[in-house]
Amino acid sequence: MRRSMQRKIILDIINNSNEHLDAYGLYYAAREKLSRISLGTIYRNLKSLVDTGEIDVIYDGTDKLRYDKREDHQHFLCTKCHKIIDIYDLDFKKPTNYKDNKVVSYKIVLEGLCENCQKEE
Amino acid sequence: MRRSMQRKIILDIINNSNEHLDAYGLYYAAREKLSRISLGTIYRNLKSLVDTGEIDVIYDGTDKLRYDKREDHQHFLCTKCHKIIDIYDLDFKKPTNYKDNKVVSYKIVLEGLCENCQKEE
């Protein structure tokens, strides 16, 4: 895999943001730095970055996937507005395996209503 | 919400299976019981069943969503073949809230290589 300017830009945006952007959000952010970047390039790089484990994907209950830096943290997902909040202080010990299946990583998502959506209820 | 034959069939298939089927899998399974059921009906009911919390959705890393009975359990996901295995003996205590966000439920996915995929490595 070669280090293209485009991949570096995409990875930098993800690593320096905590907005959990989707592909389009990344596309617009990337265009600020490289106006001719194409959407296909965004998707192609996101896929390979996920495959190599350099970034994470989050499913937020809509039809779009969202992307996140690879860092030891978990998420709170608001089931109403789909806001995602980072959680760094959750206590869970990763098992090394489950039965004969090897556990490499894990994801925990707490779901519920965020502060704002509770007020609106 | 009215109890249509179609919704009952879909819910029964999900509750009596541990295959974590996707929409098409459910469509084919449902057609065995009601040959004229339409794919749109499958999707419409899946959406409302998820909204009311009668079933769960799982994102397995492909572009299809998979559906699961609502039951207190977690999942192991093989990142290579996308097999999903149910886990009933994981120890995690749901917090009632995270900061000012109300936690209603949670999902834990252990990711790694299943028994078969380890052999093929």
Added chain:
DNA sequence: TCCTAACTAGTAATGATTACTATTTAATTA
């Protein structure tokens, strides 16, 4: 039995993602 809002079948449309191809470029080698 009648009524009607909710639901369905069948099909068309949407839109996120992937594929394709001519061109460009990162990185290696002379």
Added chain:
DNA sequence: TAATTAAATAGTAATCATTACTAGTTAGGA
């Protein structure tokens, strides 16, 4: 530093999971 080339990109077309639409059907109450 220039030549080489496989990998990556831009731009566009295609795919396909999901959603929307509409005329007809039906669950459930009066």
